[in-house]
Amino acid sequence: MSYYKRATVYLAMSRSRPALSDLDTVLKKKPDFLKARHQRGGVLLKMGRLDEAHIDLENVVRKEPGNEDAQRQYAMVNTLKERIEEVRDYINWNNYEPAIELLNDLLEYIPWDPSLRELRSECYLGLGNVIHAISDIRTVTKLTSDNTAAYFKLANLHYQIGEADESLAEIRECLKLDPEHKDCYPLYKKLKKVAKFLTAAKDTRER
Numbered sequence: 001m002s003y004y005k006r007a008t009v010y011l012a013m014s015r016s017r018p019a020l021s022d023l024d025t026v027l028k029k030k031p032d033f034l035k036a037r038h039q040r041g042g043v044l045l046k047m048g049r050l051d052e053a054h055i056d057l058e059n060v061v062r063k064e065p066g067n068e069d070a071q072r073q074y075a076m077v078n079t080l081k082e083r084i085e086e087v088r089d090y091i092n093w094n095n096y097e098p099a100i101e102l103l104n105d106l107l108e109y110i111p112w113d114p115s116l117r118e119l120r121s122e123c124y125l126g127l128g129n130v131i132h133a134i135s136d137i138r139t140v141t142k143l144t145s146d147n148t149a150a151y152f153k154l155a156n157l158h159y160q161i162g163e164a165d166e167s168l169a170e171i172r173e174c175l176k177l178d179p180e181h182k183d184c185y186p187l188y189k190k191l192k193k194v195a196k197f198l199t200a201a202k203d204t205r206e207r
Contacts (some may be wrong), residue, residue, distance in 0.1 A: 003022040003023075003026045003029075003036070003132050004022070004023070004026050004033070004036050004039075006022050007019040007020075007022035007023045007026070007036075007039065008039070009037070010022065011043065012126050013111075014109045016043055016112045018049055018141075019043055020040065020043050020047070023036055023039060023040040023043065023137055024040070027040065032120070034059075034060055034063060034064060037056050037059055038057070038067070038069075038070050038124060039061055039117060040055070040056050041053045041059075041060060041073060042057075042073060043112075045057075045073055045076070045077065045080075045110065045169060046109070046110055046111055046112045046113075047110070047112045047164030048076050048110045048112070048113025048116060049111055050081055053073070053077060054074070055078050055079045055151070057070055057074040057077070058074060060074075060121070062076050069093050076109065080106065080109060080110065080141065083102055083105070083106055084106065084116075085134060086104070087099050087102050087103055088119075090102070091119065091122065091123065091126075094126060096123040096124075096126040096127050098117070098122060099120075099123045099128070100123045100124070100127075103116055103120040103123065104120075106196070112143055113143075114139075114140045114143040114144050114147075114168060116142070117136040117137070117139050117140045118136070118137070118140055121133040121134075121136035121137050121140075124136065127189050130157055130161050131161075133157060134154060134157050134158065137153055138154060138197075139152050139158070141154070141163060141173070147177075148174045148176075148177050148178050148181055148183075148184060151170050151171065151173045151174035151177070151184070152170075152171070152174055152181070152184050152187070154167075154170040155167045155168075155170040155171040155174065155184070155191070156187070158170060159187075159191065159194075160165070160179055163189060164194045164195045165184060165195060166168045168191045168192065168195050169201040171184050171187055171188045172188070175188060191196055
């Protein structure tokens with residue numbers, strides 16, 4: 001019960017990974033704890049792990065056919081899978097606006113899936129909307145751990161729109177995870193020179 005209660009608190013704080021870890025522990029100790037299984041199914045669904053969510057929710061609705069919330073979530077899984085495939089089809093045809101509309105809807109049900117955020121960021125970039133792409137990639141860094149690729153991408157996007165200081169801040173986050181990262185370290189050296197030059201130019205202008 002302690003693990004289950006802590007998982008509930010984590011979920012209230014939108015901390016899906018530690019919540020899932022606690023629910024895994026609960027179900028290892030007590031596999032027939034249906035409330036925990038239902039809750040884990042819901043977490044897995046929100047994380048986009050739809051096949052695993054389907055298994056947990058099927059287990060719940062089989063044993064509790066009157067559980068309307070579990071029935072609704074269980075019925076939703078296949079629809080969500082189909083919509084994700086639709087998104088990929090749109091993107092394959094460079095049809096970004098309807099892909100974004102679908103992704104906006106999907107993220108209402110699957111808010112903790114970083115891959116959907118990455119897909120939407122690619123769509124925004126396809127439309128030239130760098131600011132929105134940056135916002136989605138920043139969310140990806142919060143949903144994943146040790147994601148050096150996301151920090152590198154953020155640094156490049158900030159650099160493209162002339163935000164050298166922001167770019168430098170993101171590249172430092174990458175280097176905290178891997179001080180000798182093959183892409184981040186060379187960019188860091190370049191950005192330091194650019195930031196130094198811009199600071200000197202600003203100082204000269206303000207004199």
